Amino acid sequence: MREAHHAECPMDSLLRLLMGPWTSYIIWVLRNEGPTRFGELKRKVSGISAKVLTERLRMLEGAGLLTRHHEPTIPPQVTYALAPRGEELRGILDTLNSVALRWRAEDQTQQGQIGGDKTADSCMPAADKPAAAPADSKTVSA
């Protein structure tokens, strides 16, 4: 009964595709880093499990947003890259990103600049951000 409402709406499907906890982030990485191998992707996203990464990757591949190139060497090499449709999405994602950024900026200005100049252009500075706990995310906090 989860897909009985209006799943036939194309926009909704697309939105649903883009949403999951890591999905847009994966596309972002692929878009910034170019073709990336599974392990590297897993390292880049830093926090995702192999299971969910595989899941998302398969979903995205099924939707034609990215391609999977499997080199059947013995340490197998699987490389993921943005497919034409994934590239097409870049524009929308960029727009979405700039709108979100602007709104955040507006909110901050309205409240009186608390954080200084947090005017980063995305969540992907491409070469830093160890993403919280470097390698020990299993510190129970609940």
Add this chain to the structure above:
Amino acid sequence: MREAHHAECPMDSLLRLLMGPWTSYIIWVLRNEGPTRFGELKRKVSGISAKVLTERLRMLEGAGLLTRHHEPTIPPQVTYALAPRGEELRGILDTLNSVALRWRAEDQTQQGQIGGDKTADSCMPAADKPAAAPADSKTVSA
């Protein structure tokens, strides 16, 4: 641990806002029908529960995408409408919709037109689609 990955990414938050099972549909209705009351909205979406509708509405209101006008008459009248930010989103939603539509069309053409001319411009034809059970959604089926 569900929001520990990269929730601070503005685009991701926006995407997450837009995603829920009914969210984009609600915005779509508001966009096409203009200001709408709770009960009417619930009827229009046809299948959503009051609980989830309230939840989504509150979320959307909190994000500044829509406004809630509460008229404290005795049969209370609560009207929801798109806020400026909601209007701003219309363009993106339209783009997203057209891309999704085009992709679907491409897929259908590639497979040989099975369904005839399903070239509807959205999931919201604005004036028809009784959407399954017309007014009796409490027929127990479980």
Add this chain to the structure above:
DNA sequence: AATTTCAGTTACGAAAAGATAACTACTTTA
């Protein structure tokens, strides 16, 4: 010979989200 690496898969438990139904207050209508 045992371990490591790659790219996953599988099983299992926990947590979040959603569905359903019952209930609220108050007035108007029958």
Add this chain to the structure above:
DNA sequence: TAAAGTAGTTATCTTTTCGTAACTGAAATT
């Protein structure tokens, strides 16, 4: 007096999703 309608809230149950950990195979490494 009883029922219906408004806009929800609350509680409970079920479904789905997510995270963790263990496991796969085969070659290269130690």
